[in-house]
Amino acid sequence: MLLLEDCQRLASPLGPSQHALTRQPQSRRCSGALPAAAKVQKASTSTLQCRAQATITAEPSTSAKIDWDSLGFGITHHAPVMYEAQYVPGMGWQGNLRPYGNIEISPAAQVLNYGQSVFEGMKAQRSAKGRVVLFRPEENAARLQAGAGRLLMPEVPAETFALACMAVVAASRDYVPPMGKGSFYLRPLLLGTGPILGLGPAPSYTFLVFGAAVGSYFKTGKGSTVDLIVEEHFHRAAPGGMGGTKAAGNYSPVLLTQSAAKEKGYADVVYLDAKTDTLLEEVSSCNIFLVKGRHLKTPSLTGTILPGVTRKSIIELARAKGYTVEETDCPVTEAMEADEIFTVGTAVVLQAVGSLTYKGQRKQYTQGGKPGPVAAELYEDLTAIQQERAPDKFGWVREVPL
């Protein structure tokens, strides 16, 4: 049973310690068929109203019949339901769960013509406590709001974001793989779907959350390494641009460079800063860390780098373990001298880099596809918290009520 308080707790930036986890009286429950169908509205008093709606025609969460051992990172095993909300100025957000499927869109939709689109990526996992949990979802809610601000779109309230994500996960619980076999990847999307001809913001918006059962992001999977190459021609982001936003427009420009790199046997490219062409920024869809002894470095958030939730978590985790961590310039020359390099992100988790190639020179960090000791240690610590195999001492894990 999904409780309104659970939604609010999940949406709260304060973390769980600020909220009593007591069961709420019946009258405050989202009654009826929740979580199979939930409707949330922002009332004028800014209190949340949670209503049940029996509009689901898809069979939510019947046995998913998925071979958990052969999961890749793809949409093949998408959940049968998704959340869809519409925003009309003056009326706010109105949404509910519906069967997974196509959305109808005007050819004049702003997003199709001018690209008003920001997204998020999160994972729901089964934990050692037998629960289904999300990792720091309030961070994703806040980042989506920041992205909305950058592209002049209406914000999705944190409570709506949390309720939508939890409702999709709860209605898709058979798609959450057994612990350690993968995860249920959630993809929230905010789109300017209203029609417009001249350049301007859309007159109306759509917020979607869909999800799929997924395995490892890179083909090589966990406990392995990837080979990366430094991109010397294209840049991912420029100062004053939108590199720090999970905007759709940041991702197709990387395809050309990525495919060229893949043809040469690299998993992905590392981008350099547009100003000096000497400093590492990040990979196409993950942040990067350099390791030298007990010292870690990662590029600072100057607007061109995506502020990853995993990046932030690894910084906090490593510091708590006694590493020094600096958010600072990371010259590519220093990377070529590092003990280890690894990339981090929700999709890749923590991926050790086997080698980095720059100007025809290849620096090999580890041999035989084996992650370095620091990457292996931090991977284990992070996933232990995410899967509740270790105490959640930072208060990062949020239970999805089923």
Ligand SMILES: *Cc1c(COP(=O)(O)O)cnc(C)c1O
């Ligand atoms: C999503 C993303 C990341 C990682 O962010 P997380 O919140 O850790 O998933 C890093 N870089 C880019 C470019 C991204 O799109």
